[in-house]
Amino acid sequence: MKALNALLLAIFIAILMITSRWIGQQAYTWMPPQATAEAKHVDDLFSFLVSLGAFIFLSILGVLLYAILTSRAVKGDLSDGPAIEGNPTLEAVWTVAPILLVLWIATQSYMIYQQIDLQGLSPVVHLHLPLEAPAAAQTEDTAKLAVDTIDVTAKQWSWFFRYPGGSTSTELHLPVNQTTRLALRSQDVLHGFYVPEFRIKQDIIPNRTINFSLTPLKEGKYRLRDSQFSGTYFALMEADVYIESPSAFHQWLTQISAQHPLPAANPAFIEHTQPSPKTFSSGWVAVPPAKPPIVNHSSHP
Amino acid sequence: MTSSVPIRRSRRNQNNESAPRDRNHLMVGFTIFLLSESVIFLSLFVTYIALRLSSAHWFPAGISGLEVTKPAVNTAILVSSSVVIYFAERALDRNYLGRFRLLLLLTSAMGAYFLIGQALEWHGLSFGLTSGLFGATFYLLTGFHGLHVFTGILLQINVLVRSFTAHRATPENHSGFSAAALFWHFVDVIWIVLFFLLYIW
Amino acid sequence: MANNPIEGILDVGERSGAPLEQTGWRRYFSFSTDHKVIGVQYLVTSFIFFLIAGLLSMIMRGELITPPADLVDRPFYNGLFTLHGTMMIFLWIIPSLVGLANYLVPLMIGARDMAFPTLNAIAYWIIPFSGLLLLVSFLLPSGTAQAGWWSYPPISLQNPSGHLINGEFMWLLGVALLGISSIMGAVNFVTTIVCMRAPGMTYFRMPIFVWTVLSAQLLQLSCLPALTGAAILLFFDLTFGTTFFNPFEGGSPILYQHLFWFYSHPAVYVMVLPAFGIFSEIIPAFSRKPLFGYRSVAIASFGIAMVSIFVWVHHMFASGTPGWMRMLFMFTTALVAVPTGIKVFAWTATVWRGKLHLDTPMLFALGGVAMFVFAGITGVMMGMVPFDLHVNNTYFVVGHFHYVVFNTITMAIFAAIYFWFPKITGRMYVEGWGKLHFWLTFIGANLTFFPMHPLGLQGMVRRISSYNPQYADWNIVASLGAFLLGMATLPFIVNIVSCWNRGRKAPSNPWRATGLEWTTASPPPVENFEEIPVVTSPPYGYGKVMTNEP
Ligand code: HEA
Ligand code: HEA
Ligand code: CUA
Numbered sequence A: 001m002k003a004l005n006a007l008l009l010a011i012f013i014a015i016l017m018i019t020s021r022w023i024g025q026q027a028y029t030w031m032p033p034q035a036t037a038e039a040k041h042v043d044d045l046f047s048f049l050v051s052l053g054a055f056i057f058l059s060i061l062g063v064l065l066y067a068i069l070t071s072r073a074v075k076g077d078l079s080d081g082p083a084i085e086g087n088p089t090l091e092a093v094w095t096v097a098p099i100l101l102v103l104w105i106a107t108q109s110y111m112i113y114q115q116i117d118l119q120g121l122s123p124v125v126h127l128h129l130p131l132e133a134p135a136a137a138q139t140e141d142t143a144k145l146a147v148d149t150i151d152v153t154a155k156q157w158s159w160f161f162r163y164p165g166g167s168t169s170t171e172l173h174l175p176v177n178q179t180t181r182l183a184l185r186s187q188d189v190l191h192g193f194y195v196p197e198f199r200i201k202q203d204i205i206p207n208r209t210i211n212f213s214l215t216p217l218k219e220g221k222y223r224l225r226d227s228q229f230s231g232t233y234f235a236l237m238e239a240d241v242y243i244e245s246p247s248a249f250h251q252w253l254t255q256i257s258a259q260h261p262l263p264a265a266n267p268a269f270i271e272h273t274q275p276s277p278k279t280f281s282s283g284w285v286a287v288p289p290a291k292p293p294i295v296n297h298s299s300h301p
Numbered sequence B: 001m002t003s004s005v006p007i008r009r010s011r012r013n014q015n016n017e018s019a020p021r022d023r024n025h026l027m028v029g030f031t032i033f034l035l036s037e038s039v040i041f042l043s044l045f046v047t048y049i050a051l052r053l054s055s056a057h058w059f060p061a062g063i064s065g066l067e068v069t070k071p072a073v074n075t076a077i078l079v080s081s082s083v084v085i086y087f088a089e090r091a092l093d094r095n096y097l098g099r100f101r102l103l104l105l106l107t108s109a110m111g112a113y114f115l116i117g118q119a120l121e122w123h124g125l126s127f128g129l130t131s132g133l134f135g136a137t138f139y140l141l142t143g144f145h146g147l148h149v150f151t152g153i154l155l156q157i158n159v160l161v162r163s164f165t166a167h168r169a170t171p172e173n174h175s176g177f178s179a180a181a182l183f184w185h186f187v188d189v190i191w192i193v194l195f196f197l198l199y200i201w
Numbered sequence C: 001m002a003n004n005p006i007e008g009i010l011d012v013g014e015r016s017g018a019p020l021e022q023t024g025w026r027r028y029f030s031f032s033t034d035h036k037v038i039g040v041q042y043l044v045t046s047f048i049f050f051l052i053a054g055l056l057s058m059i060m061r062g063e064l065i066t067p068p069a070d071l072v073d074r075p076f077y078n079g080l081f082t083l084h085g086t087m088m089i090f091l092w093i094i095p096s097l098v099g100l101a102n103y104l105v106p107l108m109i110g111a112r113d114m115a116f117p118t119l120n121a122i123a124y125w126i127i128p129f130s131g132l133l134l135l136v137s138f139l140l141p142s143g144t145a146q147a148g149w150w151s152y153p154p155i156s157l158q159n160p161s162g163h164l165i166n167g168e169f170m171w172l173l174g175v176a177l178l179g180i181s182s183i184m185g186a187v188n189f190v191t192t193i194v195c196m197r198a199p200g201m202t203y204f205r206m207p208i209f210v211w212t213v214l215s216a217q218l219l220q221l222s223c224l225p226a227l228t229g230a231a232i233l234l235f236f237d238l239t240f241g242t243t244f245f246n247p248f249e250g251g252s253p254i255l256y257q258h259l260f261w262f263y264s265h266p267a268v269y270v271m272v273l274p275a276f277g278i279f280s281e282i283i284p285a286f287s288r289k290p291l292f293g294y295r296s297v298a299i300a301s302f303g304i305a306m307v308s309i310f311v312w313v314h315h316m317f318a319s320g321t322p323g324w325m326r327m328l329f330m331f332t333t334a335l336v337a338v339p340t341g342i343k344v345f346a347w348t349a350t351v352w353r354g355k356l357h358l359d360t361p362m363l364f365a366l367g368g369v370a371m372f373v374f375a376g377i378t379g380v381m382m383g384m385v386p387f388d389l390h391v392n393n394t395y396f397v398v399g400h401f402h403y404v405v406f407n408t409i410t411m412a413i414f415a416a417i418y419f420w421f422p423k424i425t426g427r428m429y430v431e432g433w434g435k436l437h438f439w440l441t442f443i444g445a446n447l448t449f450f451p452m453h454p455l456g457l458q459g460m461v462r463r464i465s466s467y468n469p470q471y472a473d474w475n476i477v478a479s480l481g482a483f484l485l486g487m488a489t490l491p492f493i494v495n496i497v498s499c500w501n502r503g504r505k506a507p508s509n510p511w512r513a514t515g516l517e518w519t520t521a522s523p524p525p526v527e528n529f530e531e532i533p534v535v536t537s538p539p540y541g542y543g544k545v546m547t548n549e550p
């Protein structure tokens, strides 16, 4: 009897493990395509978390369902179950096992974070602190700013990008397979830099410059989203992102630098000035959008 | 699991301070409340420290710090009033009613002196609430603390007035007074921290 | 157990109705200081706010059923989710659990009332008043607050109408008042539990519900003042032109985030701990077995409360938080799973080999536990920094927390209302309506909130009223599920309203449950107990010879 129970338990666990591993593999398909080097690491972590999570969820649900199905009292049975008040060994096991599990999960995430960090994802925040030795910060800045920093500016509710050489656009173009540094700034409120295919997200804080770098790996067109709620027209604050070959990138740069700067077309501005009909209009006063940026090149909304 | 004992007290006298088990409620509740109050002050202290550390220019233009001597005298008065109220408590314990009233009155007078000093200082300052972060934190912290001093004085006067009535604090039963005294010590400790943050640092 | 014959107890109930108190339904509209009246006042008031906040979410789901913003204008949509979130948290979950605790704690520990009855009544009356403040802001020309329930500066400080009395002003006033009410309540609960336990009711003889209330209220006391502090500072910035949080004048918006989450993270455990308490009462009663590992479950409540004070930065991983802080808070966040797991395992072991009765309260409890495990796992996933950087501020987060706040806590509150309904009203609800309510809610809730996870993984951010058509399919499912969920409340309302007056009379202990509240009449007399009971053993004595009723 004992042996049979142990065998059944082993089979149950084996099935669970296989199932959750399979679910973990599926997890890759739930994510958007991977467009950066960082994305692959994040997806590996996600798959790992899903496998483990599925195992925990399914085992608890399995035991619960089994218990519910097998130990229902028959109608009219008013007797009590066995007065088991606890089991110190079991309780110790289910305290220690989760401790080990969460340590494992967190260590795994820590390692992945370090890997991403090596590739330069982690933001360098310039707090403008008096404590920070300004001179040192300055030299370090200029050294790294050398070639490839793209200035990203967010305001209510538009994005614009200033490329090395000074040309500006409301589109973000990035050369593939090169590590590019972005300098994120906001002119009014909090915003967030988020491209789902890049798997990264960074809030942008007014009066600060946040630098981070990323390495795009896959050519294509993506969408940059403001991820930190920024008021009335937040939903409209998007921009196109193109990852292209270095030659195409430089060609595009030269091409736009020749264009005369003009105010960009801006969806928030358009909606504010010519509201589309709604079933219900509250008439509440909204913060007016900032003036659209004046750029060499603007994408068509 | 349970057996029964005869009913001990009725609803009407349950909150009456004469029942031995209930007498402590007020003090327990009040102490818990003060713990919570100290977290508010803590959050304001943290704000002050964090903002100060991250600011390049802390004091408003033309000021390099606050005048310390008068506030220091004020501080000394407030801190000593904590000692006075302690002696008031001892007087009450021995049922020296007259001395108790006198010391209590002295405490509130010292508290009032502190408040007036604070008001005069506010009046003489060259910066206002909206002159930068220092002005804002300064007025907010001292104002919020001053409100507490004011409340403390009201509590003391309440005990003082009641000492002339039938509901007066007695050596056996004076949780109302104990609460007022505890509050006073609390206000005092907060001020000491504030004094160091605002005037010395 | 006190095995007084039921007739005797009922008799007591009628005799001791105090003549000075209002009686009947009228007393619920009076400034009563009876903790039972106040408990019911809290429950009913907060349920009304639940319906209103639910109605707001129905409008949001109506807007989100199609990609363009065509139903309401954008300021209004932003007002909707701001007030939906604020009201659901501060006017539904927290006060309804406070109401339950008000009703139950004195009964469970054998006290005649709360320690400070007048304070208790004042704390209650603040609730409807501040709720009205929030609702009135719908009528202001500037509209309601529109900065989300976090009210992050600088957007919360933008005041386009220029009016002194604006939505944000009302919001801050309302939230500050609710905070004061909560502190009053917390002082009262902690004092009551510490000072007023019946003879023999040692800490390790208290029901788990009392343990969870105690730990939740201690959390309120030690963390809520940070939110009050933040609200004061924000109020000064908004109204008097100070610059605490204005980044262009040296202020720090990030400081606000720290103060806000220092409270609002523990707040989620303030909400969930009493729900755990409810599960711990109901599951043993309907499994006819003692709670497995009572002591470790009791201690785990404190463990959860303690750890939860040190995890708040997990809401700010993407806010420019330095790497070391991210890693530190990643580890602390993961640790919460341990004491929480102890509870989940204990409930599972309690059900194991029991004699299960699947009445409505038990269905809600089991459904709630199952969905909580799901929510907890997505929570731990988000605690992991690299993954959170992808899903932060997306619908994945929205999915995670609705699995807790609705699928766990709201389910637990329903379970509690069904379970203690006979105690509170002296009547039985109708079981069939209850089961219908459960199944509609369970299915509706999963249809509504599950799709939010894939949406978030695909990158749909929250707080938008229009979205890219690629997200349309899952949004249709979620919206239809939400409408089903809205309908699911109807059987509940019908059941409760009709049975409150006309239901079958309930005996004093219909579930044959242990616990002092079941030893007195249904409804309990004004002073709860004819005689203050003396407690001689731990709770949950199911299956022991003594609890087998004659
Ligand atoms: C009231 C409810 C509640 C509860 C109980 C929880 C519980 C948890 N939450 Fe959740 N959370 C919210 C309400 C709640 N949350 C809300 C409202 C928000 C969003 C606010 C907003 O942005 O508007 C949020 C957001 C939120 C975030 C921020 C995401 C972001 O914005 O980017 C994170 C990140 O770490 C998080 C984590 C967790 C964790 C780790 C738990 C843990 O406590 C869960 C622990 C439980 C389990 C893990 C399951 C049981 C355990 C076992 C079976 C043991 C074995 C398990 C393991 C070994 C893993 N939550
Ligand atoms: C705390 C508890 C809680 C609860 C119980 C709920 C319940 C629900 N929530 Fe809530 N929600 C939050 C807390 C909660 N929410 C918070 C904190 C946010 C974040 C806000 C922010 O971003 O700032 C949020 C955000 C949020 C969003 C995201 C908005 C956005 O980011 O753009 C959505 C979208 O679907 C949503 C939907 C729902 C739905 C469908 C329910 C359903 O479960 C509701 C079911 C409703 C009912 C059962 C009542 C039905 C009523 C009627 C049918 C009418 C009766 C009418 C009258 C009496 C007048 N919620
Ligand atoms: Cu734009 Cu946030």
Ligand SMILES: [Cu+2]
Pocket (backbone or CB within 6 Å): C264, C265, C268, C311, C312, C314, C315
């Ligand atoms: Cu949290």
